[in-house]
Amino acid sequence: MMLRQQLVLVFGISLATDPCTLRSCSSEAQVSWYCNCNLTDVPLVPKDTVKLFLTYNYISQVTATSFPLLEHLLLLEIGTQYVSPVTIGKGAFRNLPNLRVLDLGNVKILHLDLDAFVGLPSLNVLRLFGNDLGDSILEERYFQELVSLEELDLSSNKITRLQPHPLFYNLTVLKKVNLKFNKISNLCESNLTSFQGKHFLLFSLRSNYLYETDKKAWAKCPNPFRNITFQSLDIGENGWSTEKVKYFCTAIKGTQIGSLTFGVHIMGSGYGFANLKNPDVDTFAGLARSDLNVLDISHGYIFSLNSLIFQSLGNLDSLNVSKNKINEIKNQAFFGLRNLRVLNLSSNLLGELYDYTFEGLHSVIYIDLQQNHIGMIAEKSFSNLVNLKIIDLRDNAIKRLPPFPHLASALLSDNKLMSVVGTKIAAMQLELERNWLANLGDLYILFQVPDLQYIYLKQNRFSYCVKRHNVIENNQLIYMDLGENMLQLVWERDLCLDVFRALSKLQFLHLNNNYLSSLPQEIFRGLTSLKGLNLASNLLSHLSPGLFPQSLTILNLSRNQLFSPEPEVFMTLSILDITHNKYVCDCALKSLLVWLNHTNVTLAGSQSDRYCVYPPAIAGVPLSFLTYEGCEEDELLEELSFSVFVFTSVTLLVFLTAVIVFTRCRGICFVWYKTVTKKIIGSHPQVADQSEYKYDAYFCYSKNDFEWVQNSLLKHLDSQYFKKNRFTLCFEERDFLPGEEHISNIRDAIWNSRKTVCIVTRQFLKDGWCVEAFNFAQSRYFCDLKDVLIMVVVGSLSQYQLMKHKPIRNFLQRSRYLRWPEDYQDVDWFLNNLSCQILKEKKVPKKASVIELQTVATVSHG
Template sequence: MGDHLDLLLGVVLMASPVLGIPSCSSDGQVALYRFCNLTQVPQVLSTTKNLLLSFNYIKTVTTTSFPFLEQLQLLELGTQFTPLTIDKEAFRNLPNLRILDLGKNQIDFLHPDAFQGLPHLFELRLFSCGLSDAVLKDGYFRNLESLTRLDLSINQIRGLYLHPSFQDLNSLKSIDFSLNQIPIVCEHGLEPLQGKTLSFLSLAKNNLYSRVSVDWKKCMNPFRNMVLETLDVSGNGWTVDVTGNFSSAINGSQIFSLVLAYHIMGSGFGFHNIKDPDRNTFAGLARSSVIRLDLSHGFIFSLNFRLFETLKELKVLNLAYNKINKITDGAFYGLDNLQILNMSYNLLGELYNSNFDGLPKVAYVDLQKNHIGIIQAETFRFLEKLETLDLRDNALKTINFIPNIPNIFLGGNKLVTLPNIQLTANFIHLSENRLENLDYLYFLLQVPHLQILILNQNRFSTCNKGHAPSKNLSLEQLFLGENMLQLAWEGGFCWDVFKGLFHLQVLYLNNNYLNFLPPGVFSDLTALRGLSLNSNRLTALSPGDLPANLEVLDISRNQLLSPDPDLFASLSALDITHNKFICECELSAFINWLNQTNVTIFGSHADIYCMYPDSFSGASLYSVSTEGCDEEEFFKSLNFSLFLLFTVTLTLFLMTVLIVTKFRGSCFTCYMTAQRLVFKDRTRGRETDTYKYDAYLCFSSKDFEWVQNALLTHLDAQYSDQNRFKLCFEERDFVPGENHITNIQDAVWSSRKVVCLVSRHFLGDGWCLEAFSYAQSRCLSDLNSALIMVVVGSLSQYQLMKHQSIRGFVQTQQYLRWPEDLQDVGWFLNKLSQHILKKEKGTKKDNNIPLEALATIS
């Protein structure tokens, strides 16, 4: 326990706050003098605990360099920009020093007694100081009875011959000799460490044993009578032969964690002249009680028969970043206690039933980032203790092999369908696959005990009828971002996909192209606390759309125009940045709420801005004034005389309507005849404008024959020279091979008006509904009525209101109906022509119009 407290103390000392201290100054406890061009140690207060002197020009440290600092625990003297000389007992006046950092110095002279007088020194950093073997052979570290960590990495040490004083360093636990030039380590060189237990010993990246011929009979076991919790010999370029000889030489030494990463064992891919390790390679470790073995970052191609059979106590095996393509039957025999197997980032393509035999206790298997496309059905069935299987970023097209385990990672594969198999899991990760039908979501929501389901970046866009609600009482988090739920929901199906999820707490629906929320879609989510709807196309939220107990809502990057602040009453945090707010008086309630609410609003003020009108474009909602927007009550009382006038006028109008209705066909024929006679000398042309087409006719392809006979022959100029309009429609004017959405967008924006012929076929056509939505978006963008809706056939109001986008139009705009009586067709075509020719009145731009004035304009 004491060692852990010492390590914690070191972390605390290094993490001491210095950000609030001005450079080249002291606050009494921390003295910060980095980059201060010092040539000697400055005078500091006796209460100083941390003295930071790196990056200066201090050349010499002697016994007089420091005043008596009894409370100093950390001294940082590394990276001086000039060669450093350290004299005898240079730190004598720092009796309670715990951490001494001299790293990255060019030490020209280091007196053998430089560190005397430091009885409480816990950590000594001498990395990258140009030190030679002498620092080990000449007793530089004697009398440091509290020394626990010694860092001598990145020096010029060429041999390990430790001074006998190392035997007296009873607190020593960690020594780092990495990145030196030590070609060989033998028993007599480390003899002073015998009988000790070290938590960490690193000999990494020294070319150890790899470039010299070793007589192991003379060298013997360098770690005899030692207990090493972690031995790092990685990056030494060991082949199979070197590894085998080393394993045999250290036979019997207790090494709980052996790091052999960055080796050159194995034939790699396509080479046969270099051996893969075999059952003899690690045989010498049989009595070393190895619990963790790291063989990552190498070239192992094949795991041979009984490769690890002597490692009976091994619990963690890391084989990541090799070239493993083949697992021989029985390769894992003997690993009776293995719990974690990491084979990620290899070249596996197929897995067979026998590949993982001999792993009765394995709980975690990591196979991500391979090329696995086929897995036999029984491959994991007999791993009775398996809890987590990670198969992310492979090439799987089916999951018939999945066992009933708590955690399944299958993201980044090529799954198009899910088989009807029994699953039991707490966590399922299926993001970045190719699932399209929401049937699979309904299936997954039936998995017992499921708590977290991740389905981001799939292709959910279709839905079948007749699904039973899931009633999953365990699911807590559901991730459905970056799909296409709009296409599934706009047909009126699968609105009950979240029914029964009474325990769901977090739901992600970001990037789903949503332009509406189905009524009651969140009604069962009584436990929902966090909801993400960001990066969709929502223009409005209706009362009841959001769950009642919602606390955190992300609705950023949508197209909200004038949100009702009452919708956010239950929230504690809200992200509403990057929307398209219309800064007119209708928004005043939201602006007032925004400036007064206690709800945490994410994002900066500049990210919540006006989009319309142009005079407020880009202005932060926090800077917009709402003064003068209290509208007076209109029409408080009606004058009796006005009422009488209205009544008489209405009566005359109704009588006229009755007469015209009875003989409307004849009346209209006479009217048109008179009009032609009166205006016979006027040209039939009209002023040109910037639009390519007069109108874009949007209709279902199933209605083409009727549209051609009823409209095109009477209106389109290419059908008859007598017709005056240049019309656009899909069958003739869409660019073949172009993206359909792009064709629709071009047609909508290059036509003066968009005429949507809403029939039964239109309501069942997803592309027609998408074009309708784009036309509405243009209306909002241009602030005009460019969209003309014509209802064809006996469609009821209820049938129209079933579709969110059409419901919004019907509730706020007028639309036309195709006449049932043939005598009204001529009148209707004339009326439609007038709508097409009608030009919208522009809005005069004035950057100085205040918000209160807009109330009068509107």
């Protein structure tokens, strides 16, 4: 049952409850389904059958020989046949000695032999609803041997008199009798003598014709329920006015009733009918000695709750007056309800709540006021309700909240709240959906509510932020829904970027439908316990590595605009939804395709929900249909087709021959050039001036690239590797102080070096420390007004891949970078060029630097 409810609530999936919808005309695992099988007789079933379903057939007669001996059968459903009448003969079920449940319901016309149920000593439940049965079903001896009968359903028949046969004395365990939707019009003590001494868990006379013509019939009849007690008595939907309810309560004086339902009545004046009477102090006075716990007077026309109307119901635990026309609650209306814990006033016409409205409800725990027209609430309306835990004020017109006691849940959705400033509320669960809240700064106030764990804020108007408070560090929030707002308008202006910073216990966050085109890099910092994040239905096209907390396991990115997301972003997840995005299916998507084919992450949705959008030729093709065999690891170059190669090779043969000869000898030419230069200029290489700086250059690179950097650069430039090298270099593995904060080491290295050389590789772009060092170097560029940053690109990184990173894009707008040569014989030339760049001193125009500094500052804060 719990699984069924979850499927219905979460996924909207409704599972069939009728067993006959699952299978038919077969037997399996002691259950036989023979529904809708065009049967005219009872079929042969296995002897060990426990459940047998025979509904929706053409079986018109059941006799003593219809069933073989089925000693294990516990449940039989044979109602709802396509023929009528259906005749049940003498001893028709005698071969089913252990039957517990017999369903003969919904046969249009049912003919029963007086001895039809003979031989069923173990029967607990008998359903005879909707069978066109008359008074004789109760007045004759049909149930003479059903000594184990606990539940009898005779609803929706044509019974007019309630005068059960004396044999009902023998049904000592009978607990539930359902007589609703009949035509019973009499109810006196003499009618129910066979029920005296019984305690009914449920007794329903709902929707009959009780005393339809005689308004004062209760005065003429003694108590019909004398010596009978009820856990639940339902006499609703009988068209009773205030006078008839009063007569009834007076007539049954002293009868013990746990729950009494008058629901669907005509008590009350409604809206504007003063000639009709609302319940008053005398209406329910006759129930004073009934020890009533639950009273349901919903679905009526009560306009005013008069003073002391419930004063005689001191033991009442739950009161339901929903779906009336209540517009007025008079002073002391609830006096006497000293033990009331649940009050339902929903779906009425209340417009104001006053200080005296709930006086006398000292024990109330839950008040339901949803779907009224409440716009004004007095300051002390709830202040004296010290035991109140749940207040439901959804779907009203509230603009300002009064103080509340400490609550478990405050349900305030669908109102007109524009701000929570000055609100005095303490609750574990706070629902504020579909209000008019627009200032994201109000969240800093809500986060200070003591013990707040769940907050629902979707479908508000959050679009700007004026911060008034900081979030308390011991915040207890574990669930927050901010879906369907306009947070993009807030964060694109760099406002309230620390709104989640102190929510260290938050586990689930919804940010769907917020028009988000990008996410600030630090927005989720501090969410160290975050498990689930919903970013569905936004405009996200790119996700930066390191954006999400390491604790994240569930991520919903469906219906965004992701082109080619990097799989590194999803490494911590166990459940991921990336359906219905706008994938560009080229070689840049290779890494994602490889990951999708090998990941253990549970992917939501079907494979057809992840499809190409571009290029148009393959739009709509699922990603699972794509192959990446034609894509090299180097994403910059595309593989030339064989046919093009054959076509161009002959034409270029002579030219390529000449180029190859020159190319193979260019290294020797460069050596000759350096030899001649040394002899002309001098034999000693130029040495950098070290009077101002501790190092000539700080080499910044990813730890994963250290071995290559050492062999290719450090050994040829650093003087501690070889004395003939001219530079004193700084790099992490040798020169960073152990135990010092990493960011401090980076900052000291940059400011103590003449130049900073960033070795940009794929690993560099994924390393947050490297990108941060790049930012620091640019900051010094604007402080010293010198070109102190040298960028060396290694590998097959394209211009597009470099420009995706804002700090690098800003650098490329003013400077050029060096690229590591692909041919080994060009290495000496490159090292010479790099050495010249380290030694060169280049000033920066001050005016231009001020403009660029603003841009870099924006990048750093983003």
